Amino acid sequence: MTIKDWTIGEIAKDLHAWLPPRRGWGMANCGLLVSSRTALWIDTPYDPAFARAFLDRSRRLLPEGVAIDRVVVTHANGDHFWGAGVVPDAEIITTREAREQICFEPSPQQQHALVNGSDPETPLGRYLRRHFGVFDWSGTEPVQPHTYFTGELELSVGEYPVHISSLPPAHTAGDLFVHLPAQRTVFTGDVVFASTSGHPGDHPVHWAGPLSNVIDSVERVLATGAEIFVPGHGPVLDRAGVRRHIRYLDYLRERSHALYAAGVPAGEAARRVIAEGTFPELELPERLVVTIGTEYRHLHGAAERPGILQLMTEVATLADELEA
Ligand SMILES: [Zn+2]
Numbered sequence: 001m002t003i004k005d006w007t008i009g010e011i012a013k014d015l016h017a018w019l020p021p022r023r024g025w026g027m028a029n030c031g032l033l034v035s036s037r038t039a040l041w042i043d044t045p046y047d048p049a050f051a052r053a054f055l056d057r058s059r060r061l062l063p064e065g066v067a068i069d070r071v072v073v074t075h076a077n078g079d080h081f082w083g084a085g086v087v088p089d090a091e092i093i094t095t096r097e098a099r100e101q102i103c104f105e106p107s108p109q110q111q112h113a114l115v116n117g118s119d120p121e122t123p124l125g126r127y128l129r130r131h132f133g134v135f136d137w138s139g140t141e142p143v144q145p146h147t148y149f150t151g152e153l154e155l156s157v158g159e160y161p162v163h164i165s166s167l168p169p170a171h172t173a174g175d176l177f178v179h180l181p182a183q184r185t186v187f188t189g190d191v192v193f194a195s196t197s198g199h200p201g202d203h204p205v206h207w208a209g210p211l212s213n214v215i216d217s218v219e220r221v222l223a224t225g226a227e228i229f230v231p232g233h234g235p236v237l238d239r240a241g242v243r244r245h246i247r248y249l250d251y252l253r254e255r256s257h258a259l260y261a262a263g264v265p266a267g268e269a270a271r272r273v274i275a276e277g278t279f280p281e282l283e284l285p286e287r288l289v290v291t292i293g294t295e296y297r298h299l300h301g302a303a304e305r306p307g308i309l310q311l312m313t314e315v316a317t318l319a320d321e322l323e324a
Pocket residue numbers: 026028077079080190232233
Protein backbone atom coordinates (compact mmCIF):
# COMPACT_ATOMS: atom_id res chain seq x y z
CA MET A 1 0.00 0.00 0.00
CA THR A 2 1.23 3.48 -0.83
CA ILE A 3 -0.27 6.89 -0.29
CA LYS A 4 -1.50 7.04 -3.88
CA ASP A 5 -3.84 4.13 -3.17
CA TRP A 6 -5.88 6.35 -0.89
CA THR A 7 -9.05 7.51 -2.60
CA ILE A 8 -10.95 10.75 -2.23
CA GLY A 9 -14.53 10.81 -3.38
CA GLU A 10 -17.42 13.27 -3.33
CA ILE A 11 -20.05 11.70 -1.09
CA ALA A 12 -22.47 14.66 -1.08
CA LYS A 13 -22.49 18.19 -2.48
CA ASP A 14 -19.09 19.82 -1.85
CA LEU A 15 -18.27 17.10 0.67
CA HIS A 16 -15.41 14.68 0.09
CA ALA A 17 -14.25 11.65 2.05
CA TRP A 18 -10.64 10.41 2.04
CA LEU A 19 -10.72 6.67 2.59
CA PRO A 20 -7.70 4.43 3.19
CA PRO A 21 -7.37 1.46 0.83
CA ARG A 22 -7.26 -1.08 3.61
CA ARG A 23 -8.29 -1.66 7.19
CA GLY A 24 -5.96 -1.77 10.14
CA TRP A 25 -4.66 0.30 13.04
CA GLY A 26 -4.39 3.99 12.22
CA MET A 27 -6.18 3.75 8.86
CA ALA A 28 -8.74 6.46 9.58
CA ASN A 29 -11.15 8.34 7.33
CA CYS A 30 -11.04 12.12 6.88
CA GLY A 31 -13.45 14.64 5.40
CA LEU A 32 -13.22 17.84 3.36
CA LEU A 33 -16.08 20.34 3.14
CA VAL A 34 -15.60 23.01 0.48
CA SER A 35 -17.35 26.33 -0.06
CA SER A 36 -16.61 29.31 -2.27
CA ARG A 37 -14.93 31.16 0.63
CA THR A 38 -13.54 28.64 3.07
CA ALA A 39 -12.90 24.94 3.61
CA LEU A 40 -12.92 22.56 6.56
CA TRP A 41 -11.18 19.28 7.30
CA ILE A 42 -12.80 16.74 9.55
CA ASP A 43 -9.90 14.80 11.10
CA THR A 44 -6.42 14.43 9.63
CA PRO A 45 -4.30 11.44 8.60
CA TYR A 46 -1.90 9.90 11.10
CA ASP A 47 1.47 11.23 10.00
CA PRO A 48 2.82 14.20 7.98
CA ALA A 49 3.43 12.21 4.77
CA PHE A 50 -0.15 10.97 4.62
CA ALA A 51 -1.45 14.39 5.72
CA ARG A 52 0.49 16.17 2.97
CA ALA A 53 -0.95 13.75 0.42
CA PHE A 54 -4.45 14.52 1.71
CA LEU A 55 -3.63 18.24 1.56
CA ASP A 56 -2.43 17.97 -2.06
CA ARG A 57 -5.60 16.15 -3.05
CA SER A 58 -7.75 18.62 -1.08
CA ARG A 59 -6.15 21.64 -2.77
CA ARG A 60 -7.13 20.32 -6.19
CA LEU A 61 -10.76 20.51 -5.04
CA LEU A 62 -10.59 24.04 -3.63
CA PRO A 63 -11.62 27.15 -5.56
CA GLU A 64 -8.84 29.65 -6.23
CA GLY A 65 -7.84 31.54 -3.08
CA VAL A 66 -9.59 29.14 -0.67
CA ALA A 67 -7.54 27.36 2.01
CA ILE A 68 -8.21 24.76 4.71
CA ASP A 69 -9.03 27.29 7.43
CA ARG A 70 -10.34 24.95 10.10
CA VAL A 71 -9.93 21.35 11.22
CA VAL A 72 -12.47 19.63 13.45
CA VAL A 73 -10.84 16.76 15.32
CA THR A 74 -13.28 14.04 16.43
CA HIS A 75 -11.07 12.89 19.34
CA ALA A 76 -7.51 13.02 20.63
CA ASN A 77 -6.15 9.78 19.13
CA GLY A 78 -3.22 10.52 16.81
CA ASP A 79 -4.73 8.72 13.83
CA HIS A 80 -7.31 11.52 13.59
CA PHE A 81 -5.18 14.41 14.69
CA TRP A 82 -1.42 14.22 14.22
CA GLY A 83 -1.52 15.34 10.58
CA ALA A 84 -2.79 18.81 11.58
CA GLY A 85 0.74 20.23 11.47
CA VAL A 86 0.56 20.38 7.65
CA VAL A 87 -2.03 23.17 7.89
CA PRO A 88 -0.27 25.37 10.47
CA ASP A 89 -2.57 28.37 9.92
CA ALA A 90 -5.79 26.41 10.40
CA GLU A 91 -7.89 26.72 13.54
CA ILE A 92 -8.01 23.33 15.29
CA ILE A 93 -11.33 22.59 17.00
CA THR A 94 -12.15 19.76 19.38
CA THR A 95 -13.84 19.05 22.69
CA ARG A 96 -12.50 20.35 25.98
CA GLU A 97 -12.18 16.73 27.13
CA ALA A 98 -10.15 15.73 24.06
CA ARG A 99 -7.82 18.65 24.67
CA GLU A 100 -7.29 17.47 28.25
CA GLN A 101 -6.79 13.92 27.00
CA ILE A 102 -3.80 14.86 24.85
CA CYS A 103 -1.44 14.94 27.82
CA PHE A 104 -2.39 11.33 28.72
CA GLU A 105 -1.66 10.05 25.22
CA PRO A 106 1.87 9.37 23.96
CA SER A 107 3.27 12.26 21.90
CA PRO A 108 4.00 11.54 18.21
CA GLN A 109 7.73 11.34 18.89
CA GLN A 110 7.23 9.06 21.90
CA GLN A 111 5.13 6.79 19.73
CA HIS A 112 7.76 6.82 17.00
CA ALA A 113 10.40 5.82 19.55
CA LEU A 114 8.14 3.09 20.92
CA VAL A 115 7.36 1.55 17.52
CA ASN A 116 10.95 1.66 16.28
CA GLY A 117 12.77 1.18 19.56
CA SER A 118 10.84 -1.71 21.08
CA ASP A 119 12.52 -5.13 21.00
CA PRO A 120 11.46 -6.85 17.74
CA GLU A 121 11.88 -10.22 19.45
CA THR A 122 8.95 -9.50 21.81
CA PRO A 123 5.26 -9.79 20.86
CA LEU A 124 4.85 -6.03 21.48
CA GLY A 125 7.80 -5.06 19.28
CA ARG A 126 6.65 -7.32 16.46
CA TYR A 127 3.06 -6.12 16.71
CA LEU A 128 3.91 -2.41 16.74
CA ARG A 129 6.25 -2.69 13.75
CA ARG A 130 3.74 -4.71 11.79
CA HIS A 131 0.76 -2.45 12.42
CA PHE A 132 2.35 1.00 12.86
CA GLY A 133 5.63 0.69 10.95
CA VAL A 134 4.20 2.39 7.85
CA PHE A 135 3.93 5.72 9.70
CA ASP A 136 6.75 8.15 10.48
CA TRP A 137 6.37 10.59 13.36
CA SER A 138 10.08 11.22 13.87
CA GLY A 139 9.64 14.91 13.04
CA THR A 140 6.02 15.38 14.12
CA GLU A 141 5.45 18.11 16.67
CA PRO A 142 2.29 17.81 18.75
CA VAL A 143 -0.43 20.26 17.71
CA GLN A 144 -2.64 21.96 20.27
CA PRO A 145 -6.32 22.71 19.61
CA HIS A 146 -7.17 26.42 19.51
CA THR A 147 -10.89 26.14 20.10
CA TYR A 148 -12.54 23.67 22.44
CA PHE A 149 -16.02 23.22 23.82
CA THR A 150 -18.38 20.87 25.63
CA GLY A 151 -21.96 20.48 24.40
CA GLU A 152 -22.85 21.91 21.00
CA LEU A 153 -20.87 24.08 18.61
CA GLU A 154 -22.30 25.64 15.45
CA LEU A 155 -20.07 26.70 12.58
CA SER A 156 -20.69 27.66 9.02
CA VAL A 157 -18.49 26.86 6.07
CA GLY A 158 -19.67 29.31 3.43
CA GLU A 159 -23.35 28.58 2.98
CA TYR A 160 -23.17 25.24 4.79
CA PRO A 161 -24.08 24.78 8.48
CA VAL A 162 -21.88 22.49 10.56
CA HIS A 163 -23.29 21.13 13.84
CA ILE A 164 -20.73 19.63 16.20
CA SER A 165 -21.79 17.72 19.31
CA SER A 166 -19.58 16.47 22.12
CA LEU A 167 -20.28 13.03 23.56
CA PRO A 168 -19.90 11.48 27.00
CA PRO A 169 -16.85 9.18 27.47
CA ALA A 170 -17.22 6.48 24.80
CA HIS A 171 -14.40 5.61 22.39
CA THR A 172 -12.20 8.09 24.28
CA ALA A 173 -12.88 10.61 27.02
CA GLY A 174 -13.49 13.41 24.50
CA ASP A 175 -15.36 12.30 21.39
CA LEU A 176 -17.50 14.44 19.10
CA PHE A 177 -19.50 13.94 15.92
CA VAL A 178 -20.03 16.36 13.04
CA HIS A 179 -23.45 16.70 11.41
CA LEU A 180 -23.68 18.43 8.04
CA PRO A 181 -27.45 18.85 7.54
CA ALA A 182 -27.19 20.25 4.00
CA GLN A 183 -25.28 17.10 3.00
CA ARG A 184 -27.41 14.79 5.20
CA THR A 185 -24.12 13.39 6.44
CA VAL A 186 -22.51 12.67 9.81
CA PHE A 187 -18.82 12.10 10.49
CA THR A 188 -19.07 9.84 13.52
CA GLY A 189 -15.46 9.64 14.68
CA ASP A 190 -14.56 6.33 16.31
CA VAL A 191 -17.89 5.62 18.01
CA VAL A 192 -18.45 3.72 14.73
CA PHE A 193 -15.91 1.32 13.20
CA ALA A 194 -17.70 0.18 10.09
CA SER A 195 -17.85 -2.93 7.99
CA THR A 196 -20.14 -3.94 5.16
CA SER A 197 -20.41 -7.21 3.29
CA GLY A 198 -18.15 -5.95 0.51
CA HIS A 199 -15.80 -4.20 2.94
CA PRO A 200 -15.17 -6.24 6.04
CA GLY A 201 -13.74 -4.11 8.83
CA ASP A 202 -11.95 -4.47 12.13
CA HIS A 203 -13.18 -5.00 15.64
CA PRO A 204 -13.46 -1.59 17.31
CA VAL A 205 -11.20 -0.68 20.18
CA HIS A 206 -12.84 1.41 22.90
CA TRP A 207 -10.56 3.00 25.48
CA ALA A 208 -12.99 4.94 27.69
CA GLY A 209 -16.47 3.39 27.66
CA PRO A 210 -18.73 2.10 29.02
CA LEU A 211 -20.27 0.46 25.95
CA SER A 212 -23.68 1.86 26.89
CA ASN A 213 -22.22 5.33 26.18
CA VAL A 214 -20.87 4.14 22.83
CA ILE A 215 -24.31 2.72 21.94
CA ASP A 216 -26.08 5.93 23.09
CA SER A 217 -23.64 7.96 21.00
CA VAL A 218 -24.38 5.91 17.88
CA GLU A 219 -28.12 6.35 18.57
CA ARG A 220 -27.56 10.13 18.74
CA VAL A 221 -25.78 10.00 15.42
CA LEU A 222 -28.82 8.26 13.90
CA ALA A 223 -31.19 10.72 15.58
CA THR A 224 -29.80 13.52 13.39
CA GLY A 225 -31.85 12.00 10.56
CA ALA A 226 -28.77 11.90 8.32
CA GLU A 227 -28.55 9.34 5.50
CA ILE A 228 -24.78 9.10 5.01
CA PHE A 229 -22.38 8.16 7.80
CA VAL A 230 -18.61 8.36 7.60
CA PRO A 231 -17.23 6.24 10.43
CA GLY A 232 -13.81 6.78 11.98
CA HIS A 233 -12.66 3.64 10.20
CA GLY A 234 -14.15 1.51 7.44
CA PRO A 235 -16.55 2.14 4.57
CA VAL A 236 -19.22 4.84 4.40
CA LEU A 237 -22.52 3.55 5.79
CA ASP A 238 -26.25 4.10 5.32
CA ARG A 239 -28.72 4.03 8.23
CA ALA A 240 -29.09 0.24 8.06
CA GLY A 241 -25.30 -0.09 8.29
CA VAL A 242 -25.24 2.03 11.44
CA ARG A 243 -28.03 -0.04 12.98
CA ARG A 244 -26.02 -3.17 12.20
CA HIS A 245 -23.12 -1.69 14.10
CA ILE A 246 -25.37 -1.07 17.11
CA ARG A 247 -26.25 -4.78 17.07
CA TYR A 248 -22.52 -5.59 17.23
CA LEU A 249 -22.10 -3.27 20.21
CA ASP A 250 -25.19 -4.71 21.94
CA TYR A 251 -23.80 -8.21 21.52
CA LEU A 252 -20.43 -7.24 22.94
CA ARG A 253 -22.03 -5.51 25.90
CA GLU A 254 -24.32 -8.46 26.65
CA ARG A 255 -21.49 -11.01 26.48
CA SER A 256 -19.17 -8.86 28.62
CA HIS A 257 -21.83 -8.47 31.30
CA ALA A 258 -22.72 -12.17 31.30
CA LEU A 259 -19.08 -13.26 31.54
CA TYR A 260 -18.39 -10.69 34.26
CA ALA A 261 -21.39 -11.98 36.23
CA ALA A 262 -20.06 -15.54 35.82
CA GLY A 263 -16.74 -14.48 37.37
CA VAL A 264 -14.71 -14.91 34.17
CA PRO A 265 -11.66 -12.59 34.17
CA ALA A 266 -11.51 -9.93 31.44
CA GLY A 267 -8.66 -11.48 29.41
CA GLU A 268 -10.40 -14.85 29.41
CA ALA A 269 -13.72 -13.17 28.52
CA ALA A 270 -12.11 -11.61 25.42
CA ARG A 271 -10.74 -15.02 24.39
CA ARG A 272 -14.15 -16.66 24.82
CA VAL A 273 -15.95 -13.97 22.81
CA ILE A 274 -13.38 -14.36 20.02
CA ALA A 275 -13.84 -18.15 20.09
CA GLU A 276 -17.61 -17.68 19.69
CA GLY A 277 -16.77 -16.23 16.25
CA THR A 278 -20.01 -14.26 15.96
CA PHE A 279 -18.43 -11.65 13.66
CA PRO A 280 -15.88 -13.71 11.72
CA GLU A 281 -15.52 -11.07 9.00
CA LEU A 282 -13.92 -8.60 11.42
CA GLU A 283 -10.16 -8.51 11.81
CA LEU A 284 -7.99 -7.44 14.75
CA PRO A 285 -10.02 -9.52 17.25
CA GLU A 286 -7.16 -9.04 19.72
CA ARG A 287 -8.53 -5.52 20.29
CA LEU A 288 -11.40 -7.08 22.23
CA VAL A 289 -9.01 -7.45 25.16
CA VAL A 290 -9.05 -3.64 25.44
CA THR A 291 -12.76 -3.09 24.80
CA ILE A 292 -13.92 -5.87 27.12
CA GLY A 293 -11.31 -4.78 29.67
CA THR A 294 -12.81 -1.28 29.51
CA GLU A 295 -16.31 -2.65 30.11
CA TYR A 296 -15.10 -4.75 33.03
CA ARG A 297 -13.44 -1.70 34.58
CA HIS A 298 -16.80 0.08 34.58
CA LEU A 299 -18.62 -2.97 35.97
CA HIS A 300 -16.00 -3.15 38.65
CA GLY A 301 -16.16 0.55 39.47
CA ALA A 302 -12.44 1.09 38.84
CA ALA A 303 -11.69 4.54 37.49
CA GLU A 304 -8.11 4.27 36.28
CA ARG A 305 -7.37 3.05 32.80
CA PRO A 306 -4.19 0.97 32.56
CA GLY A 307 -1.34 2.65 30.66
CA ILE A 308 -1.17 2.36 26.88
CA LEU A 309 1.96 0.22 27.07
CA GLN A 310 0.25 -2.36 29.26
CA LEU A 311 -2.84 -2.40 27.02
CA MET A 312 -0.83 -2.77 23.82
CA THR A 313 1.24 -5.55 25.39
CA GLU A 314 -1.99 -7.43 26.17
CA VAL A 315 -3.19 -6.86 22.59
CA ALA A 316 0.11 -8.05 21.09
CA THR A 317 0.25 -11.12 23.33
CA LEU A 318 -3.29 -12.11 22.36
CA ALA A 319 -2.56 -11.52 18.66
CA ASP A 320 0.44 -13.89 18.92
CA GLU A 321 -1.69 -16.46 20.66
CA LEU A 322 -4.43 -16.26 18.00
CA GLU A 323 -1.89 -16.59 15.23
CA ALA A 324 -0.40 -19.70 16.84
ZN1 LIG B 1 -9.22 5.96 15.06
